[in-house]
Amino acid sequence: MRTVTRAPAWLRLAFLALLALLAGCSKQKGNTPSTYLLEGTITSAIGAATDSDSNDAQTAPESNDTATTAQPLLNPVLLGGFVSATGTGTGNFADSGDRTDVFQATLAKGQTVALFISDHDAAHPYDIDLDLEIYDGSDITLQTQPVAMSISATEGTETVRVPENGNYYIFIRAIRGASNYLLTIGRPPNRSATTLRADLPFVPGEVVVRFKGSLHAASASLAFSNSTGLERKSGTPGQAMLFGLGGESRRRQTRQLLGIGQTASANPEQSLREETIAVVKALRKRSDVEYADLNYIRQAAAAPDDPNYPLQWNYPLINLPQAWDATTQTATTDRTTIVAVVDTGIFLDHPDLQGSLLAGYDFVSSPSIAADGDGIDGNPDDPGDGATPGGSSFHGTHVAGIIAAQTGNGVGVAGVSWGTNTKIMPVRVLGKGGGTTYDIIQGIRYAAGLSNDSGTVPPQRADIINLSLGGPGFSMAEQAEYNAVRDAGVIVVAAAGNDNSNRPSYPAAYDNVISVSAATMTRQKAPYSNFGPTIDIAAPGGNTAVDSDGDGYYDGILSTLVDDASGVRKPIYSFLQGTSMATPHVSGVIAIMKSLDPDLDPDKFGALLQTGKLTSDLGAPGRDDIFGFGLVDALKAVENIDIALPPIVAIDPPGPLDFGPFVDRLTFTTRNAGGGDFTITGISDDADWLETSPQSLPSSAGSFTVSVNRTGMPDGLYHATITVTTDNASTATIPVTLQVGERHDKGDTGHQYVVLVDPVSMETVRTVDVDNESGRYSYRIDDVPAGDYLIIAGTDLDNDGLICDPGEACGGYPTIERLQPVTVNSDVERIDFGTNFNIIIRALADDPGHPVIRAFSRFPDDY
């Protein structure tokens, strides 16, 4: 009989503790083998597509190896694929490789097609070589040379630019090695370089032309005149030249030579304007012309001449240009309207704010966050709220520019309050890391002309206080301060917050404070904007995740800002997003109202707001928790001020006409939103795919039909402008957008493997595979043992047994970047998430060998 000697007590305890630890580290396995169901839906990113013949052995490859079997693509697209120069030894192309993938797409001139080689390794650049070529899509035999190609032997990225509008074959060839890849077709080229600005004043009967490089000979201009009928007025070949349409006989000849029809306008001047635009359009189609444009009159002030004004989409969205017709002619300029920007201070030397700023105060009381070395002082200059150069927001400068950047000065951007005598009172209350309610209270009391810690009050109190700031925490004392400020006659406007929640943010949520939520360019709730019962009004706040109008810039709000990365503050212009940006739109519109009606006070403003006289209703009819009483409408605001207005051309509906991919016809109406009378003298546009009828009406009110013709146009997003001119009011412009080709409304990220992963060991526990059904994948995993799991889904295009490799689709619950374990101790439903190709590879094209999102085995550990 064997005797077992007991170990010392401390050793036994240590052993037991160790066992307990080990038990805690392992996945729970009860004596009763309970299992459960886990299910959910995975959504493919819109615009995603997948190579039809990947190496994944679980998929049946559909060949896209030749032009005759080319895989059709929409434009734009992000596609994940796989090619191999030789047999891979595994998967669908184990023996012979998949040397070529061919796609077919309609592309626009100037678009970029890019190939990102996912397995490219900068340390071994010769291991893998993929090439990109595009061929004329009308030649299926491919007898001609590629129209563009990129065939670097060592780079991780290949890009080509599309030479002309048309249908193309896109070839991806594996020269050496095997690799996943991403193929992107971008947006059409920016419109800014080619857009005709018929809304700006120009000289009727004159066009500016530059010939292409090879046409420098003096005889070229004579030949050009002979072939166009245009009369050379000045300039020489090799530079911009001015041509005239000439008299009626020459104009008739030009119309004949360029194939231009007679304009319908009875007004001779308007007829000449329309004909001039038509000539420029025709010249732009000629192969010998580098550019052709109208001869703009730059000094005119019909619209702000601030060079970046065309990027301020947020102003037409709230009918501001129409309101400016009133402010630039009627607003009271002998009385100053003051908006206090209670914020981080303002960069007082910004050139686009010179003349807009009054004296202010710095109420940041703690030297530790003030960044200017002291407590409160009389200097509201913003020294920055960051710890290092380049780390400051200069938030107040951006807010101030939205309200009152100098406008019509040929510099920078326009401000909302153009045409009024509106000034900014800078009041600094935010420093490093923010500010305190106490300092903010001091700031608003100062702005309102009430006693405060500075011992001073401004010579004239503010009419409006803009608070693009907030935080949690209700305070009775703070509420009382806002009551006092309102009692002083000041209108207080504040940002609702950016948490995308209904949590109240203060001061916006206080009584007697106007709470502003944020809307996007497409009149939707901005993704970050707070909502809830305290929202009063919405305004453009921007969305820098999208470029809705395809102008090459994300849809942020453009305004004045500061760059101090060098250690010295320098003025810049930049796009930002937030309810911070929405708030000054409302403050600026109130400043316009106050300039037109000095008697405007909080009561009067509140009554107008609650009766819908300041807004375009959005969301649920009447007031709702997303937009409050609606999107601020500057034109309605000035219309409802009881003063005599000049004639104003109002367009209904306001904002752009969006034809999308299917609509061929839309209507708009015009009316006189001001006083007096005007007659419409012409309707023109700057696109040959657009037609407006009737061409003119003999009155201010009318209904117009706009038709589009997509015939022969390559896929893409197009823009145009319709211009309404009158005899007694300034012009009105209507932006138009058009989609040609199918618009993506779903994506296909290919055959997906959904894996359950142990969050401790990171080993795969279970796997199911699912196919795409209209952009979605429904998955169901039965008999899941109780426990905690990470849920990940991805493709295995190269059949290496790992999902989420570079170039492969990947998603996870709730997001792949922030995976959270799902506890299974009963049936679990609706574990939904999205999946997409690893878009970062677009930016870091030749660095796919070191992915941050780790790959996961699609085979369970006990496979």
Add this chain to the structure above:
Amino acid sequence: MKYYGTGSSDTPNRSALGRSATTRARNGSILSLLVIATLLAGCALAAPGRGAQPPAAGIVDSSLQCSHPERQPAVRRITTQQQLQQVAAQMHGTRLAPKAPPSPSIDFNRWNILFISAGERPTAGYRLQLAEPAFTVSRRRAHLWIALKKPASDARVAAVVTMPCLLVRVPVGDYSTIEVHGLERRYQIAVEKGVPLQGK
């Protein structure tokens, strides 16, 4: 662990047992100390302020308003000058004019370059910075320590959406992985081993 978990099949006498138990206990204690020391060393890596001190890491570029396509926190490695320019353009992509100056040239044989984004944040007051010390190397793993500064929970802050990001350089060396600490999760970046830099 196996040492403690399995008893001997011998039947030792008391004295032998005594010696054996004593020896085992002593050996166990030594082993325990070694394990604890190893664990402590591992724990030391989990907090800045410890570890080897290779040449200093540094910030190449920074921005509060990245326009990076990913809106979530992210860490990416940059391996070419072309990538560097692309990422720098994204870091300052919300800026219209004047354009940000180009990033400086980097000797990628001497430095590993990491792009680090805090993702979208709802207000001002967030910023990324290097911890102190920022870079340590231990057992062929490098560790980069980032601090994500946040505004106080009760502070009033500017209601502008921010996306802080950094471009950081760390010296190449005898390591094949860089672990980046300080965001909501830890990131591991594979790199090629290189010749350690000399000097500071």
